[in-house]
Amino acid sequence: MVQQPSLLVNPTEPSEEDEKLRLIPQDDEDQGINLGSVDCMLAFTSIFIFVWRRGRVSRRGICLVGLCESGKTLIFSQLIYKKAVESFTSMKENVGVLDIASKGALKLIDVPGHERVRQRFFDNYKNTARGIVFVLDSFTLNKDVRDVAEYLYTVLSDPVVSSNRPQVLILCNKQDHALAKGPQVIQSILEKEMNVLRNTQTNQLEAVAEGGNKKSFYLGQEGKNFEFADIRSLRIEFAAASAQTADLENLKKWLQLVA
Structure with missing residues (x-):
């Protein structure tokens, strides 16, 4: 039986493959959700300010x-x-x-x-x-x-x-x-x-x-x-x-x- 060489991972010295993976954007879907949440909050704030100002003007x-x-x-x-x-x-x-x-x-x-x-x-x-x-x-x-x-x-x-x-x-x-x-x-x-x-x-x-x-x-x-x-x-x-x-x-x- 041929013994397979073991893979040694040094946490202080990332491999070349790890560096490449780190450069690839992760969790694109999560980022899209976060950006969407920000957009929703900005839209809600704008609507609130508009309604508040309109109420002030009408009073x-x-x-x-x-x-x-x-x-x-x-x-x-x-x-x-x-x-x-x-x-x-x-x-x-x-x-x-x-x-x-x-x-x-x-x-x-x-x-x-x-x-x-x-x-x-x-x-x-x-x-x-x-x-x-x-x-x-x-x-x-x-x-x-x-x-x-x-x-x-x-x-x-x-x-x-x-x-x-x-x-x-x-x-x-x-x-x-x-x-x-x-x-x-x-x-x-x-x-x-x-x-x-x-x-x-x-x-x-x-x-x-x-x-x-x-x-x-x-x-x-x-x-x-x-x-x-x-x-x-x-x-x-x-x-x-x-x-x-x-x-x-x-x-x-x-x-x-x-x-």
Whole structure:
């Protein structure tokens, strides 16, 4: 029997055949799959950016919301008609087009403040809102603080608002009154009231959630007192204004940035 010579492989010294094989591209099919995956990811990213930008462009609405007699309609008329128009409690919205220099047009919606209809009208326009202006009466806040906080809480915790992330301006109107409170004081008052309201709302929602009907929504940061800065999904600012004296410069600057 003739003994066949054994093949010795030295791992530190590759043979000439090994070098040739190493130069031949391996796993062509796998490379094609990887390249295809990259192409799919790039295509998906492009589609996502296109849809996101299109959504931003289509959301050109600015919703003016707030309680009755907070001054929303007067602000609307000052911006749209450049003058004060006599207003009264309305059960329907006012809609106008506001041209912003170098930014295009915004659709301004004055949402009725009456508690029976305001949510219905807000629901009609919230999905197209690029910004929300919550108007409050700086002079009567102490008397209305509970109602103001409840309405503001409803707006800020709305699932569509949280998802679309429009910019929010809390406009402290009627600053022409001598006893009107400034934006910083109003922010502090509202944060205290919203903290109490949040605890009440959270307890109620948790009680419902135990029955499996509704998931609770927590506004702000758990484990600490309520602060507007803790609502990370929204950018919330405060500003002073006086629609009666046509002092709306802070609002106009905000609209310029939002547009």
